[in-house]
Amino acid sequence: MTGTLVPEGGTTRQPIERNDDVVRVRHLVRALALQCRLSLVDQTKLVTAASELARNTLVYGGGGSVSAGLVTRGGRTGVAASFEDSGPGIPDIDLALTDGWTSGGGLGLGLSGARRLVDEFHLETEVGRGTTVSVVKWAR
Amino acid sequence: MSERVPVLRIGDVLLVSIQMDLEDQTVMDLQEDLAERIVATGARGVVIDITAVEIVDSFVGRMLATTASISRMLDAETVVVGMRPAVAITLVELGLSLGGVRTALDLEKGLAILRRRSGLPDADPA
């Protein structure tokens, strides 16, 4: 987790405002995963994590956007995706990251599961201001 | 308007083959359609074929588990068939083991499970 992420080949930004935007986020992230030559299992893990995070942006963040692209660090290439909203924020991060905890009607596995499925996971949130979740999956 | 996943009836089995990237609304619609069709047709089994499905996240995973429970209550058995290895690996890491969902590797094995359950005669050997 040391060194800065260097963007490689530009970043794509997409809105997450409607149900079908979540599908589009999955397509975007899958295309990047293919470009990055992630293994099939790693592609599947990353796209699944992206699906969870995009849904949270929509459902709990009240909508927002994703920015995604390829990144390099120390000779490695990966896919980075950042999910941003200016919704209510998360008052208790540890609780939100607990398996099975949900404030809605979900399974409470989106945040905690997404964290397990990626290599890097950063959550920034402020009550009343919004939430940004950034993830990276590195090619092996 | 979101698309709807077609539900086919073959004898007393309902067959759903998911061939599209599912929006959450489509997932919810499918769950309701299946419950209604089980009652309307008196089906004894449901096969959900996810061979073409590239990812199963917690929303779709919950639908599979809920559909299995609902169908059981309506006197039908659900079998999920064709899960890709990468999907299985990802689901477990996500924290969803789908304990209450019967699975089979392919459609043929799934139908065989349902036949055994409902005591129907096996299909004629070809």
Ligand SMILES: Nc1ncnc2c1ncn2[C@@H]1O[C@H](COP(=O)(O)OP(=O)(O)O)[C@@H](O)[C@H]1O
């Ligand atoms: N972008 C967000 N904005 C506000 N709250 C969020 C956000 N993402 C997650 N949360 C909170 O974290 C909880 C856990 O999220 P998650 O693990 O995805 O489970 P679920 O979506 O099933 O509720 C949510 O119920 C919600 O309270």
Ligand SMILES: [Mg+2]
């Ligand atoms: Mg969630």
